[in-house]
Amino acid sequence: MSATVSTAMQHGLQSCERCALLSRPAAGEHDGRCPRCGEELTFRKHESLQRTWAFVIGAAICYIPANILPVLTTTTAAGSDSDTILQGVILLWSPTGWPLSLIVLVASIMIPSAKIIALVYLLVTVQRGSTANNGQRVRMYRVVEFIGRWSMVDVFVDAFTAALVQLQPLMSVAPAPGLFFFAAVVVLTMLAVESFDPRLIWDSLDAKEVRHV
Numbered sequence: 001m002s003a004t005v006s007t008a009m010q011h012g013l014q015s016c017e018r019c020a021l022l023s024r025p026a027a028g029e030h031d032g033r034c035p036r037c038g039e040e041l042t043f044r045k046h047e048s049l050q051r052t053w054a055f056v057i058g059a060a061i062c063y064i065p066a067n068i069l070p071v072l073t074t075t076t077a078a079g080s081d082s083d084t085i086l087q088g089v090i091l092l093w094s095p096t097g098w099p100l101s102l103i104v105l106v107a108s109i110m111i112p113s114a115k116i117i118a119l120v121y122l123l124v125t126v127q128r129g130s131t132a133n134n135g136q137r138v139r140m141y142r143v144v145e146f147i148g149r150w151s152m153v154d155v156f157v158d159a160f161t162a163a164l165v166q167l168q169p170l171m172s173v174a175p176a177p178g179l180f181f182f183a184a185v186v187v188l189t190m191l192a193v194e195s196f197d198p199r200l201i202w203d204s205l206d207a208k209e210v211r212h213v
């Protein structure tokens, strides 16, 4: 016996994005509100793919100056020196400083690029109507979404590093242009995750199942 999968949309029901309550859509053209939590009810996030692409492309563009331009300028009696994220990672690398160096490397370089790659992968597979690995792709989205909530940690790590460096006498640290691009990458990837509608992952599978009936 094969189970028949049906979606809320096929039954004319809407599921609340915030609390997952199923309810009947409001009459008329306007979207209704969830009777339980008051969240606006939509069948799908508006123009999810276009908006997500725009934010992802913006993040990818900002990622380049974020890594090429210096993020911090340190001034000592000997003069001032500007360092990029990668130069900072190399500078911090020492027998005692390597854990911090590793944290900066993961939080500032690896996580943002992994988020951009994961979002592009989700967008391309949804647009191609892929039905493979749906469960994995939803998990991937959840991971990116979870990391997104902690994205500001990246900025804090950099600020924390700067504060540590400040502890050295006769030294001052100021943000350099790269840091603003870095903050833009963090904000744009968060907006991209927010715009992406994970329900799109199941749409092509729904279409296939309908064809098979």
Ligand SMILES: [Zn+2]
Binding pocket: 016, 017, 018, 019, 020, 021, 034, 035, 036, 037, 038, 039
């Ligand atoms: Zn709700």
